[in-house]
Amino acid sequence: MKKALKYQLSELKLVFICYFAILLFIFAAGFIGLSIVKINIGSGSVSIGMSGAFVCLITGICIFSEHFLMLMQNGFSRKIYFKSSLCTIGIFSVVFAVAEGLMTKLIQVAALSYKNIKVNTSIQMIFPSLHEKLDGTAGFLMNMLLTTLMTGCLFLLGYLVAGIFYRLPKHFKTPFAICLPVTLFVILPLICGLFPSAWNTFVDMLLTVMGINSNNLILTFLFFIITFILLSAASFAVVRRAEVK
């Protein structure tokens, strides 16, 4: 498994380096620009969590087919490939969370002279009422832990979606590819608009289960741990019968 893991990690390090290099460049250019131009900017809050979420989802999608075929060509079993993928996702999630935490701190320091700009960690975005309590070292560590879990879940979600897509027969692939964005950006907003009370009840239930309504961090962590386990089980079920085409 070490060899498979070495391969998968080395393939992903470029993603990691590029993403944070681009973020650094954007913020550096932004702050330098602001200091040169010296305009009055409105207030706002910033968090790099959302962009990180997309990167993780897309990377999870990319991991599946490229790595699966390469490792199958080189004599690995599906079980080893999956274990290696899971370890890769775990390691990448931790490193990503640390890097994101450090990057957020860096941006916070750079934004000190701009009192209108609030730079939030992911955990502060989710628990705005706990904003003050989640500052400092304890907040940094909790943010890292939560980001690791969220990142891991997003990676696995992308991995699972890619795995399902890979295994679908040809005539189902296009409908599947269309269904996902249509569901997210058309059907769900429609349901929200047409059945607001039902939608609100559902969202309320979800936020309660996630511990966000009650500001219960333990419940939030538990939610993401269980989600990670369920996504892993589903992904393994997809991988173990995947055939090389």
Add this chain to the structure above:
Amino acid sequence: MKGIEINGISKTFKDTKALTDVNLQLEEGKIYGLLGRNGAGKSTLLNIINNRIFQNEGTVTLDNEPVKENEQVLSRFFLVNENNLYPEGMKVKEAFFWGKEFYPDFDMEYADKLCKVFELPKKKKIKNLSTGYQSIFKNIMALSVNVPYVFLDEPVLGLDAYHRELFYRLLIEKYAQNPFTVVISTHLIEEVTNIVEHVIIIKNGQIIKNESRDDILNDGYCVSGPAMMVNAYISGRETIGEDTIGGLKTVYLLGKPDDVLPDGLEISSMDLQKLFIQLTGV
């Protein structure tokens, strides 16, 4: 028995029965020719042996160890076929690097030497190579991994005559230095006749011949001559095919020729390609 044992393998794709109750043994250190017409089931069989696809029934074992999902066993196999399973952006030299990582006995020097011999550009991306050069790349990988069981599914696809000859020569040289099991699946039967030791012919998903090359060629013979004389000779004998050009006729027979032949008739040994055509024809 040391080697690969294939027992009762069956595979169905939707409503097509690709393989039906295939039983085979692949011994250590032999070169096998796996022959069959298009859609006969050759690639399906190779993919099942190499854990790329799953069989519906049957087992594949190596030295009595199951092959399916067993990386200890799979690390001793290497299959190349027309599918390129290497990542889109991977360069030839990167594929060699990872080949060395995954297969400890991978001979990097030998791979580099073959790249020079075949003039394969190492810095190029695999997907940007021509069909022929993609085959060359895969063949170099297969010759360099140094595993006991190498499976070559259409290894000379897209190769010109010079490169095909070169590949066969290198394969024989490699085999002579250190015998390993090679299974070559190809349509170019004439070219591999002198390379393979054992012939497996597959037709409609079933094995119809599984013999040593010499035995299979000694199974029959050809009689040529004037059509009337040939017709008289073959009366009461088992024939498997014939060719007629003008007044001359060649007939392919099973069995052994008579010690004494009528004047005007010629005996020649069975041609593997001809035998294959006769056996697998409709």
